[in-house]
Amino acid sequence: MLFFTGRSVLARAFVEISKNVATKGGPRVNYCKATTALRPKKPKSTRKEAQYFSDAKRVRAVGGKGGDGCVSFLQLWCNERAGPDGGDGGNGGHVVFQASNDVRNFNHVGSVLRAEEGERGNAKDCHGKNAKHAVIKVPIGTIIRNAQGLIVGDLGHADLMFVAARGGAGGKGNRFFTTDKETSPKVCEYGPTGEDISYTIELRSMADVGLIGYPNAGKSTLLNALTRAKPKVAPYAFTTLRPHLGTVQYDDLVQITIADLPGLVPDAHLNKGLGIQFLKHAERCTLLLFVLDASAPEPWTHYEQLMHELRQFGGSLASRPQLVVANKIDMEDSAANFEELQRRLQNPVLGISAKMGQNLGQLLSSIRLGFDRHKAQERSTR
Structure with missing residues (x-):
């Protein structure tokens, strides 16, 4: 059943991409290497107690x-x-x-x-x-x-x-x-x-991808939308006090773990808030996914502050492979902030809405691309 589902998803992607290439005259793509995240095979558990991750x-x-x-x-x-x-x-x-x-x-x-x-x-x-x-x-x-x-x-x-x-x-x-x-x-x-x-x-390593962002940026909602994990979701800061882990399975049987980490605040390297404990969680993740609140005023300052905390913590944390997403683009004033965020940041920014499910498929493809690139670099350095 798993193999059939993967083939059907891949076949639909092949037809859509073929139409775009035929109409736009774009370059030819090797469709044998295409991968798509599979939908969960069973519903989430109804148990009330949350299962956190102890690293x-x-x-x-x-x-x-x-x-x-x-x-x-x-x-x-x-x-x-x-x-x-x-x-x-x-x-x-x-x-x-x-x-x-x-x-x-x-x-x-x-x-x-x-x-x-x-x-x-x-x-x-x-x-x-x-x-x-x-x-x-x-x-x-x-x-x-x-x-x-x-x-x-x-x-x-x-x-x-x-x-x-x-x-x-x-x-x-x-x-x-x-x-x-x-x-x-x-x-x-x-x-x-x-x-x-x-x-x-x-x-030494807790997850392939770690979600990093300010409190109430939508990290728990994003993990809830991508995986079968059930982190606590509430409209107030510091909802997540301990890491939560979820797994994304792709149609070629590759599994990538995503960790919802507690929110980071300024001066975290001085042990403010969850401080050093949060940064140690992030240190055990291979790929860092920055989740920025596009509806907040000047979200680009959040990214600068997050990078500052990672540099102050030391080690190779600030030089880890990273992706940047702007969450909550479905809200008012998010469009203008998203355009300014794209202009100010050197890294490409993907606009998503974890609550409405917008551009989540593209996000999963970007995560898989960064994961494969990191694995290829590891093999080349051995």
């Missing part, structure tokens, strides 16, 4: 306690003093992070991660059972920082593991302490506690 979290990893050793003496019917037979305790479990394709964020990761304790030893030289390790699946590309902020783990490949906290070793029973001189020891070891370490886990 960074501070966690505490606690290894399991080792099992205690046992003090016991064997008594047989023929020998009431057969000697010590206390077994050792089992080892405590480790807390392990494992890179996996099964998860995409840290919503399932708790703030405190504890491993199981080892079982205590028993009589008749029975050793306690070793505890199972607590394996926490994290997305591929997870970076693990210690309390000082230093990177101690980089899970860049599938099934790569990082031991966050080691469990305690099992305590020795009194059989272990038997010697030639001390044949009946009455001592054993308690199982030590496991490691207790705090970490900060971060995603």
Whole structure:
């Protein structure tokens, strides 16, 4: 069904473009490379609670306690003093992070991660059972920082593991302490506690496209129109406090993730508003999509302020590939602002209306073009 839908959409696009080329005498196009975003195959969920995207979290990893050793003496019917037979305790479990394709964020990761304790030893030289390790699946590309902020783990490949906290070793029973001189020891070891370490886990890359703009610029409405995501939409500033992610699927089975990031305000690099947290979200996106409110007075100043914040944050954030769209062109006074915006900005500006669905198909084509261009540059630099 998916392949048939893609072919039908591509066929209609082929007929329309062929007519334009025949009438205008334009250059010939390779239609085999044309791609079109598919419509969602099922309606959005009706659940009320919003599902946000967690790309960074501070966690505490606690290894399991080792099992205690046992003090016991064997008594047989023929020998009431057969000697010590206390077994050792089992080892405590480790807390392990494992890179996996099964998860995409840290919503399932708790703030405190504890491993199981080892079982205590028993009589008749029975050793306690070793505890199972607590394996926490994290997305591929997870970076693990210690309390000082230093990177101690980089899970860049599938099934790569990082031991966050080691469990305690099992305590020795009194059989272990038997010697030639001390044949009946009455001592054993308690199982030590496991490691207790705090970490900060971060995603190296959270989305292919990140929506950047002032509060109430229409970013959540745009994500709602392009994907099946359900970010909160309301006519007031700072509606989005945490990132939301949606996926766009094209007819050649390529999927592009789009992130709705919290709104940026002036002096964000000084941690004003959501500040540094917002800029860290943007740093984990490959392509930046600037969403400007065309109905606002002088929207070109918004773009200049956004670029200023990205430059002040440092790194390569300001030099990332970017697209610029002017939202809300269906409102009054937007036409004049849109023309002035096109004249002032060096980058091409696309006028859209996320609420009315105007020019969204052209926007998806531009996103795919920028995505393919970035992938081609990555392959050439390898």
